[in-house]
Amino acid sequence: MWEYAPAPESRDIANLKPNYRMFIDGQFVEGAGEPLKTVNPGTEEVLAEVSTAAPADVDRAVKAARRAYDRVWGRMPGSERAKYIFRIARLIQERSRELAVLESLDNGKPIKESRDVDVPTAAAHFFYHAGWADKLAYAGHGPDPRPLGVAGQVIPWNFPLLMAAWKIAPALATGNTVVLKPAETTPLTALVLAEIIQQADLPPGVVNILAGAGDVGAAVVSHPDVDKVAFTGSTEVGKIIQRQLAGTGRRLSLELGGKAANIVFDDAPLDQAVEGIVNGIFFNQGHVCCAGSRLLVQESVAEELMEKLRVRVSTLRVGDPLDKNTDVGAINSREQLTRIQELVESGDAEGAERWTSACPLPDKGFYFAPTVFSNVSQAMRIAREEIFGPVLSVLTFRTPDEAVAKANNTPYGLSAGIWTEKGSRILWAAQKMRAGVVWANTFNRFDPTAPFGGYQESGFGREGGRTGLEAYLDV
Amino acid sequence: MSENRIAVAKTYKLYIGGAFPRSESGRSYPVVDAKGAFLANAAQGSRKDARDAVAAARKAFPGWSGATAYNRGQVLFRVAEVLEGRREQFIAEVAACEGVAAKKAQSLVDAAIDRWVWYAGWTDKVATVLGASNPVAGPYFSFSVPEPTGVVAVLAPQQSSLLGLISVVAPVIATGNTAVVVTSQDRPLPAVTLAEVLATSDLPGGVVNVLTGRTAEIAPWLASHADVNAVDLTGAPESTRADLERAAAGTVKRVLRARPAEDFTREPDLARLRAFVEMKTVWHPIGV
Amino acid sequence: MAVPSTSPSLPPALADAVRDDASLRRFLHGLPGVDQVGVEQRAAGLGTRSIKKAAKMWAIDTAIGMVDLTTLEGADTRGKVRSLAAKARRPDPDHPDVPQVAAICVYPDMVATAVEELQGTGIDIASVATAFPSGRSSLKVKLEDTAYAVDAGATEIDMVIDRGAFLSGRYGQVFDEIVQVKHACGDAHLKVILETGELATYDNVRRASWLGLLAGGDFIKTSTGKVSPAATLPVTHVMLQAVRDWHTQTGELRGVKPAGGIRTTKDAIKYLVAVHEVAGPEWLTPTLFRFGASTLLNDLLMQRRTQLAGHYSGPDYVTVD
Secondary structure (H helix, E strand, O other), X not given: OOOOOOOEOOXXXXXXXXXXXXXXXXXXXXXXXXXXXXXXXXXXXEEEEEOOOOHHHHHHHHHHXXXXXXXXXXXXXXXHHHHHHHHXXXXXXXXXXXXXXXXHHHHOOOHHHHHHHHHHHHHXXXXXXXXXXXXXXXXXOOOOOOEOOEEEEEOOOOOHHHHHHHHHHHHHHOOOEEEEEOOOOOOHHHHHHHHHHHXXXXXXXXXXXXXXXXXXXXXXXXXXOOOEEEEEOOHHHXXXXXXXXXXXXXXXXXXXXXXXXXXXXOOOOHHHHHHHHHHHHHHHHHOOOOOOOEEEEEHHHHHHHHHHHHHHHHOOOEOOOXXXXXXXXXXXXXXXXXXXXXXXXXXXXXXXXXXXXOOOOOOOOOOOOOEEEEOOOOOOHHHHOOOOOOEEEEEEEOOHHXXXXXXXXXOOOOEEEEEOOOHHHHHHHHHHOOXXXXXXXXXXXXXXXXXXXXXXXXXXXXXXXXXXHHHHEOO | OOOOOOOOOOXXXXXXOOEOOOOOOOOEEEEEOOOOOEEEEEEOOOHHHHHHHHHHHHHHHHHHHHOOHHHHHHHHHHHHHHHHHOHHHHHHHHHHHHOOOHHHHHHHHHHHHXXXXXXXXXXXXXXXXXXXXXXXXXXXXXXXXXXXXXXXXXXXXXXXXXXXXXXXXXXXXXXXXXXXXXXXXXXXXXXXXXXXXXXXXXXXXXXXEEEOOOXXXXXXXXXXXXXXXXXXXXXXXXXXXXXXXXXXXXXXXXXXXXOOOOOOOOOOOXXXXXXXXXXXXXXXXXXX | OOOOOOHHHOOHXXXXXXXXXXXXXXXXXXXXXXXXXXXXXXXXXXXXXXXXXXXXXXXXXXXXXXXXXXXXXXXXXXXXXXXXXXXXHOOOOOOOOOOOOOEEEEOHHHHHHHHHHHOOOOOEEEEEEOOOOXXXXXXXXXXXXXXXXXXXXXXXXEEEOOHHHHHOOOHHHHHHHHHHHHHHHOOOEEEEEXXXXXXXXXXXXXXXXXXXXXXXXXXXXOOOOOOOOOOOXXXXXXXXXXXXXHHHHHOOOOEEEOEOOOOOHHHHHHHHHHHHHHHOHHHOOOOOEOEEEOOHHHHHHHHHHHHHHOOOOOHHHOOOO
């Protein structure tokens, strides 16, 4: 039979360096923290050593951001800020291949995703927000909405560059300065973004990028001279941050976990629904807060859909993230792999029926074969907890009301999917979903013009669109 | 009629789910005017009253949030009409509890009624002003609409007994939320009268629930209640605010913090309407 | 309605679908819809597969073996058909190991010439028929057209459906025509050309695909090549889904033939990837997948040379026939 030959993107394109340093006040500097080693999850080999921040470094970064805010960025006309942000967008495009390969090396996501989604969408975010910088008077917050000051931002490892763009672009457009801390396991593309910011000649201190683990993030968010905190990550940590900021008056936006329902009605375009389900849960190895991790299928088509789904999932190619034909790459870390395994075992123990793709897995690296649980009930952990991995839980329903009730039966509320060819049912279900993003007959679409964010324990505040500016304005 | 007629004294009760119960705790507390003279006893709401109020607000949420914006507007205008009819009573109550002259009380009551009318008109405009169609880079129609957050616990301002109260309650329900309101602790009487207005003006029971009592006693139960989606800390005693925020973090509630010395006589902006809506973005492909 | 030759073996649900006009309409309109954006996105996504080295060599040889080498011009002559047949037998004279093509595809009056040229080669002789390309004639003429080609020795008939009847909802009429043409084919294989460029929507492509399969078509084929757009990847996806689902329901394997507009190796490989991943590996054979093409063959040959030589080839190094 036809075996696709390996088609790996060359890792040389990533311009990988043995050491990466943090970016404070316009300079690349060594931090006083214990250096971390970032690992290629696809091979388990160490990629580079990265210097990390000690508390004094956090303080230095915040001070630099404050200075830059007071002296330069906070006063600069929006039209001038816009041109800096446009530069960043262009530089990302120019270095897109390098960034894509580096992202796949550090994160484990397939190159086709870093190349076709992460990097272009990151550039798009800078483009979009650049245009806002001198038009804030039209954003609906009065004639001269003011920035907040210094934004402390902490981002997760699932979309390292893209999340940095989601955070930095609106902050800069609205006139804030930034201290950003990328995730411990994926610091590299953010530090290359720092290079880009240096190449764009942004005034020193406008963007500062630190590296380190949770303690550095905690130091950033709890720093008394940070005016605004933006966090994307787990609900557990989000709650800790919200508690920390209680009573301080500092502004907060949170983009947290999810357990999205993807609802397939019996009149759905089934083949595209299958694609949407696959995209919903296996995109980025399921390391997506808005992943469609709970499939709700109408009983009358459940059997047919499940058969099609299993056939389709069997074609997913799991393996080397740098191979252009890889559909599902590596789990980001051993820790995450262990968590996925643990939850999958709970699914077995609680009586769900596990089906796993027979795809071959590489010998080295952190991989998990695409897995589908059927006969899942709402009470099982795999139906309630965010697995953050390539594991789908399938439940069935009989009536639209039941589908909505089950979909909303979660403390989360980030996203939802609806599959039906009936227009009125789409709008009905979209209205009923207690979720910040509803994809109808599609899934996992992102655009800087479209606000993104959750209900309930999926966080508050939105990113993208006119609404997204609010989180960085004093309104 | 005799000049010396003895007035019928009113019993001030809670307003939960469209009914006027006494506190389940059986407690009440005396309410005095600005000079310290006894006005009435108010029910001293308990944590169980708060729990019942949240349940009532949750029960009312699907109907109220699902009503058309036009319908919500009609109902809120109706409230304003009934408010207007009770104008004299409100002036007397505001004068008594805030200790202001009749003329000042009148201007506060008028402003309060006008404020209500202002928010009533917003019900069917918020989505236009805050929502958007998103010009995404692909063959999709994407739109964003503001939707009500859910059940909102409102700690009403302690000083401004009617204008402040209305300024915090009206925007919450105008956008389709349901509310559990903890009134000004020492000036609760206009709030109970407002509840009577709400009860007689087409507003479905449970959309607004009014608790009188000790703010510091009730608020923590609301801030930590998992079925409350948001809290407005406007009337929270300063010493309790941080704790309430911490409690709210337990279920990632939206928190509207108290603004220092908020002046409710000033023209409002959209901030309070924006505070308790969730922007929902919907995508659909465009194709044949 | 006419009874298709396959009907005895149909599972009850499908047998029921062809009972009468109304059931056929109900069945076709009851098929799941096709979301345009979704199917185009999936096709584009699969189109990014990077096929290299041995996998590419295998794909090129497989594609060559799937080509229905076609000439369908008013200006066709016996000479033209002879040289096409020579090309079909030995696509690259310098490389005798290059596989033969699957078939040559000509107008009915050229079949006899093709038969003479290809006797004993195993290469099939496909003839278009049924008032190709418009299909606008009487059933009688269409059947005679078919019989003429079969009698002349065609082993495969590429018929066109009556798109007018289809678009006006006369599915039963389209069905009957296919059934009768199939009957007229005798042992010859029947490819049913849907002319997807005129069907306008993917929903129609899916319905027409099922109609063609229910009526007994051995292959469903996208296009005549005379209408733009001809074959596209997403249309082929929809048709591959149809034969896959047909197989799931009946156990039978039916074929798909995209035709028109496929000119480069790169395109052909995208189609093979679609066959591989949408229908399944068992469809990667000339008995179940064909390319209706003329210029594609030379690009496949050039790319084959490039693969072998390690440097790019040029058009003067392959024969123009």
